[in-house]
Amino acid sequence: MTSSATGAAAPSRARGDWLRSRLRNIAPFATLIVLVALFSVLSPSFPTLDNLANILQQISVTGIIAVGLTFVILCAEIDLSVASVGNAVGIVVAFFTLQDSSVNIANIPLPGIVAIVIALAASVLFGLATAFGMTVIGIPSFIMTLAMLQIGAGVCAMLVRGQIAYNVPPLIATLGNGSIGPVPWIVIVAALVLLAGHVVLTYTRFGRYVYMTGGNREAAEFSGINTRAIIAAVMVISAVCSGLAGMLGVAHFGSAQQDEFDTYLLDSISAVVVGGTSLFGGQGGIGNTIVGLFVLGVLNNGLDHIRIDSFLKILIRGVILLLALIVNVYAQRMRTRAATTPTAV
Amino acid sequence: MDRPPLLELVGIRKSFGGVAALTDVDFTLCRGEVHGLVGENGAGKSTLMKIIAGVHGEYHGTMRIAGEVMRFRSAGDAKAAGIGMVHQELSIVRDLSVAENVLLGVQPLNRFGLVDYPTMYRIAGEQLHRLGIDVDPRLPAGDLPLGLQQLVEIARVLFSGARIIILDEPTSALSPPEVERLFGLLHRLRDEGHSLVFISHFLDDILRVSDTVTIFRNGRRIETAPVPQIDKHWIIERMIGAGHEELEESYTGEIFLDSKPQAPVVLAAQGLSSAGSFADVSLDVRAGEVLGIYGFMGSGQLELARALFGKLALDAGSVRIGGVVAHLRNTAAARRAGIAFVPESRRAMLFHMEPVYKNISISILERISWLWVRPEAEREIAARHVKSLQIRPPLVDRPLGTLSGGNQQKVALAKWLTYLPKVLLLSEPTRGMDVGAKDDVLKIIKSLRAEGIGVVVVSAEPETVLSLADRILVMKRGRIAQEFSGEVVSKDRLLAAA
Numbered sequence: 001m002t003s004s005a006t007g008a009a010a011p012s013r014a015r016g017d018w019l020r021s022r023l024r025n026i027a028p029f030a031t032l033i034v035l036v037a038l039f040s041v042l043s044p045s046f047p048t049l050d051n052l053a054n055i056l057q058q059i060s061v062t063g064i065i066a067v068g069l070t071f072v073i074l075c076a077e078i079d080l081s082v083a084s085v086g087n088a089v090g091i092v093v094a095f096f097t098l099q100d101s102s103v104n105i106a107n108i109p110l111p112g113i114v115a116i117v118i119a120l121a122a123s124v125l126f127g128l129a130t131a132f133g134m135t136v137i138g139i140p141s142f143i144m145t146l147a148m149l150q151i152g153a154g155v156c157a158m159l160v161r162g163q164i165a166y167n168v169p170p171l172i173a174t175l176g177n178g179s180i181g182p183v184p185w186i187v188i189v190a191a192l193v194l195l196a197g198h199v200v201l202t203y204t205r206f207g208r209y210v211y212m213t214g215g216n217r218e219a220a221e222f223s224g225i226n227t228r229a230i231i232a233a234v235m236v237i238s239a240v241c242s243g244l245a246g247m248l249g250v251a252h253f254g255s256a257q258q259d260e261f262d263t264y265l266l267d268s269i270s271a272v273v274v275g276g277t278s279l280f281g282g283q284g285g286i287g288n289t290i291v292g293l294f295v296l297g298v299l300n301n302g303l304d305h306i307r308i309d310s311f312l313k314i315l316i317r318g319v320i321l322l323l324a325l326i327v328n329v330y331a332q333r334m335r336t337r338a339a340t341t342p343t344a345v
Numbered sequence: 346m347d348r349p350p351l352l353e354l355v356g357i358r359k360s361f362g363g364v365a366a367l368t369d370v371d372f373t374l375c376r377g378e379v380h381g382l383v384g385e386n387g388a389g390k391s392t393l394m395k396i397i398a399g400v401h402g403e404y405h406g407t408m409r410i411a412g413e414v415m416r417f418r419s420a421g422d423a424k425a426a427g428i429g430m431v432h433q434e435l436s437i438v439r440d441l442s443v444a445e446n447v448l449l450g451v452q453p454l455n456r457f458g459l460v461d462y463p464t465m466y467r468i469a470g471e472q473l474h475r476l477g478i479d480v481d482p483r484l485p486a487g488d489l490p491l492g493l494q495q496l497v498e499i500a501r502v503l504f505s506g507a508r509i510i511i512l513d514e515p516t517s518a519l520s521p522p523e524v525e526r527l528f529g530l531l532h533r534l535r536d537e538g539h540s541l542v543f544i545s546h547f548l549d550d551i552l553r554v555s556d557t558v559t560i561f562r563n564g565r566r567i568e569t570a571p572v573p574q575i576d577k578h579w580i581i582e583r584m585i586g587a588g589h590e591e592l593e594e595s596y597t598g599e600i601f602l603d604s605k606p607q608a609p610v611v612l613a614a615q616g617l618s619s620a621g622s623f624a625d626v627s628l629d630v631r632a633g634e635v636l637g638i639y640g641f642m643g644s645g646q647l648e649l650a651r652a653l654f655g656k657l658a659l660d661a662g663s664v665r666i667g668g669v670v671a672h673l674r675n676t677a678a679a680r681r682a683g684i685a686f687v688p689e690s691r692r693a694m695l696f697h698m699e700p701v702y703k704n705i706s707i708s709i710l711e712r713i714s715w716l717w718v719r720p721e722a723e724r725e726i727a728a729r730h731v732k733s734l735q736i737r738p739p740l741v742d743r744p745l746g747t748l749s750g751g752n753q754q755k756v757a758l759a760k761w762l763t764y765l766p767k768v769l770l771l772s773e774p775t776r777g778m779d780v781g782a783k784d785d786v787l788k789i790i791k792s793l794r795a796e797g798i799g800v801v802v803v804s805a806e807p808e809t810v811l812s813l814a815d816r817i818l819v820m821k822r823g824r825i826a827q828e829f830s831g832e833v834v835s836k837d838r839l840l841a842a843a
Contacts, residue, residue: 203717203718204716205710205711205714205715205716205717205718207718208703211699212696212699212703212707215696215698215699216692216693216696219693219694219695219696220707221656221675222656222676222688222693222694223694223707223760224676224677224679224680224681224708225676225677225707226675226676226678228675229677282696282698
């Protein structure tokens with residue numbers, strides 16, 4: 001501890017350190033509060049329960065994707081294929097469901113549960129392919145998942161051939177579009193997936209390995225952790241989350257077609273990063289992702305309420321993302337400094 | 346001697362933060378000579394060479410080149426004055442051609458201001474041919490074997506107009522024929538009138554290539570002598586210091602190695618090879634024994650330790666742990682087989698942002714939790730180690746980065762202490778530590794030996810190996826050169842074997 005001579009200054013310095021080390025968590029939360037306050041003042045239709053329900057629904061699909069992505073980014077990797085894989089898996093589940101005669105797709109109707117199992121298997125397959133490319137062949141995640149993005153888009157194109165499918169298995173239709181009482185199922189599913197992600201990351205040995213692998217991969221390896229297996233696992237988790245989001249999304253929108261999910265790639269990455277999870281790995285978590293989701297959800301929804309030029313909206317989102325990245329980099333730097341300043345004994 | 350002095354340094358003094366690195370050093374390099382420079386790590390050779398090469402501008406004393414007083418402010422100044430340096434880590438640009446490397450920064454341009462490739466290949470080819478280096482200037486430099494890359498780098502230094510060339514440990518990574526070729530080139534350059542400084546730990550090489558040898562110890566020039574009059578033992582005596590004048594922690598006496606031939610073998614390695622690092626290494630480690638592996642930097646011992654922990658792939662050979670064949674596919678497999686490893690760099694071993702307890706529990710997490718982590722159990726285990734190893738401050742929730750270096754090293758050891766491994770590999774366990782922390786770490790290692798663990802200590806510092814080992818292997822250019830066991834061994838014998 002510090003010596004008695006500096007004792008008087010110690011508490012305020014300690015508080016400064018605490019604030020600095022928490023900047024990663026505080027900044028996104030402060031952003032959220034500012035945005036909510038701003039939109040509430042600018043538009044009376046914004047701060048209502050109905051609108052909260054809207055926001056929750058709007059962020060549900062993004063939220064499910066963002067859970068998997070949080071695992072990936074905590075490992076200091078990236079997954080650019082999330083939206084594309086989600087789209088493909090959503091189309092797969094529709095492809096194996098009986099469609100109306102008006103739909104001109106050479107599909108293969110199967111019992112609902114079989115279609116769901118096939119779709120989930122497809123998402124696992126996508127994840128395994130990514131994992132293989134990264135850990136066995138050694139392709140960087142950025143490039144590997146860029147290729148998988150194309151492959152996912154290719155699968156979509158091959159299956160629907162420019163057409164649109166509408167039907168999905170009843171279970172998926174309920175989860176994606178139904179509600180229990182006033183609460184939409186999709187919101188419940190998203191909440192459960194977020195909760196599961198949080199539990200795995202915080203309370204399991206695997207979760208600890210994810211943080212350690214992202215924090216210092218070499219040290220993790222020197223501690224006898226099979227970091228390649230951890231990385232492979234997070235890529236599969238990400239693909240499965242994307243697949244689930246894709247199936248529910250298709251049900252939610254009421255159609256399965258190509259290029260339907262394109263905006264979700266940027267939205268989900270933004271949510272994770274805006275929430276304060278470090279792009280350098282090892283810092284952050286699902287709690288951050290939830291805050292990030294709300295920042296993005298409130299921003300998208302709020303900009304609609306104040307009837308802003310829709311072209312300007314795109315620009316504003318970009319600026320917010322940039323600001324979040326700046327905070328992310330600064331928070332990393334400050335935390336590193338706080339954690340590596342030796343204290344006199 | 347008929348050789349006139351080219352570079353003269355008089356009364357050089359240099360200190361870093363109050364610690365003297367060089368004290369009143371005089372050094373003379375003559376025209377047309379190869380001048381060998383020897384001394385232990387930290388003896389001052391590198392500091393002196395950095396002053397000559399313009400890296401350190403602040404020093405006391407005078408430097409003259411060809412009689413003219415010079416004071417370099419930057420490496421660029423030194424280069425302009427005709428001083429070239431070839432470092433142990435080559436600065437070859439691997440993706441550029443040999444010719445581009447030789448003419449780096451001075452590529453000929455055509456009248457459009459673009460690189461004139463035909464001319465460049467011709468000039469580089471002539472330069473290489475003149476030096477007797479037989480290599481196609483169009484080849485990517487990275488495709489050449491290391492020995493040729495080094496010659497290409499020397500060609501570049503010469504092409505940039507160097508009269509004085511400083512070579513730092515040039516032979517450590519070379520095969521015997523490559524060493525021959527290098528020496529041929531150095532003698533040729535000497536006969537053409539260039540002056541060369543040859544820094545090396547390999548005394549055989551020093552004696553073969555040099556005309557004059559200067560010995561450094563503790564920042565002082567101890568002696569300079571022409572080669573035909575001296576031999577290896579004469580040099581070693583002066584490197585170490587014959588008497589006991591310096592009463593530091595450095596090991597100067599002799600120890601008796603006491604091996605334990607009756608204890609069971611815990612690690613048996615047979616014919617281990619890894620391309621470019623080490624070849625045909627076989628060794629046994631017995632329970633309750635510390636095996637020291639000593640070698641100069643780049644002799645392959647660090648890589649050997651990594652390979653035994655599954656971090657570096659083996660090309661050949663087998664490893665048995667406690668009699669069972671171990672497949673060291675990755676570090677997780679090595680850990681499960683009962684091997685623990687503390688690398689030479691603490692940064693590569695620890696999580697600086699995470700609290701101390703997570704750093705300690707990480708390698709034993711599998712044993713204390715199957716699915717759910719148990720932070721309370723982890724804290725309790727960590728607190729036990731923090732207490733028994735006297736880690737300061739004794740707070741397990743403190744981020745690791747706030748601890749001092751010695752305490753961090755204790756945390757690195759603590760990782761492996763909860764469930765004792767069969768074999769503990771330690772790479773440079775006391776490097777860069779103050780005396781107190783060093784003693785603590787030595788004590789911990791000795792107590793582990795007493796528990797019946799087979800300990801392997803790998804180091805390029807003879808003191809580290811001598812103060813710990815029951816048996817010593819000396820590695821030289823990736824192979825085991827000699828084994829010391831059940832006999833009296835001293836630092837000079839180790840140095841002579843390496």
